[in-house]
Amino acid sequence: MIYFDNAATTIHKPEGVKKAVYDSLDTMGNPSRGAHEPSLRASRLVYDTREKLAALLGINDPSRIAFTLNATDALNIAVNFVVSSTDSIITTECEHNSVLRPLYKSGAELTVIRADKLGSIDHDIEIKNNTRAVFINHASNVTGNITDLKKISDLAHRNNALLVVDAAQTAGVIDIKAEETGIDILCFTGHKSLMGPQGTGGIYVRKDIDIKPFRVGGSGIHSFDREQPPHMPDVLEAGTLNCHGIAGLNAALDFIAETGTENIFAREKALADRFISGIRDIKGIRLYGDINAEKRAPIVTLNIDGISSDVLCDRLWTDYGICTRAGAHCAPLMHRALGTDKTGAVRFSFSYFNTEEEIDKGINALRELSEQ
């Protein structure tokens, strides 16, 4: 099997991840709920993981990071706190349904920035004085195109708007300096480029933003208060955390720190570039996104004229054992911008653990399928 569906979930995890999850099942008690060793072990692990995430994401105070189920969960928390039905919000056609659906549900007035045929947006966004926030991704899950967050941050803050970033496709592979960039709320997941288990993710909330709880319940602290403790991270962490998953994420963060985000990016970019070079002259191929950009997430989305995307994806799997994703990729507005709303598209997404040999097999498979 060749796995090119890493933008959905990475399945080739660093070796330490599996062991950490396995060992934690035997050793981790409930974090923040006791002073015996298994409970303390879990509390220490959670704190240590917060520290590692803070170091990776350019955040000074680890307690400004709360754990969530995934990026969707984090984005729902962010929208629930930031947006009310009377607000004016800016977002883009590049967004995933994890942003769009919570925004639609909020009832707020939405201004959606158009994407061009390459799936890129004009960064000179007009932000009005009454704009409450800009919701934008760091990289598109369809095209891999990157957003210049610093530019958007400067524009947003000049107009007193908050910047909420969906980093589902970039955390772990593309450098993020949350505080330096001026990100107010950063949402990320653990199971993609952070190479951790599913069911892990997080939300960073800038100091001085008094975020309100999304869920309430057990916190292990302030037990006689009728309300959820108001401070980060406890305000967003009602109920027992997924410590077994977080143990795996912790080990993945060790691997990322040892390897270096820049080396992981360079490796994945090289694999994506090799793939693009090998397929771009295939007859009838359509590549989406700004594939010539220097910096982009390792995603290559395509169609081949004469083969529907679902059939192409299925034959890659049944005839070649290659895992890709077909369909609409949960980003309906982006597909409309690219002109693939009726056809869907096949997405190849690479990881640090893919090999040149696998890339070449992928190229060969597309070539053969295009000739049939």
Next chain:
Amino acid sequence: MREKKLYYIVTFSHTAEAMAFEKKCISENISGRLIPLPVEISAGCGLAWRMTKEEYEKYSEAITGFEGIYTLKM
């Protein structure tokens, strides 16, 4: 019956603060350990750091990042 001894009890507003405090103590060889918050004390976090009077006096200047400090015979 076990004889009660005077301890200094360092309290925290939340778990992350307790974890950061423990980490700092371990790295700076400050003695003591985390215990369940004694019922006589009211604090945000259910964990507290217990240290002897001698330990506290030795390290008091290095101790930062907590909610409160109490003395208790236990």
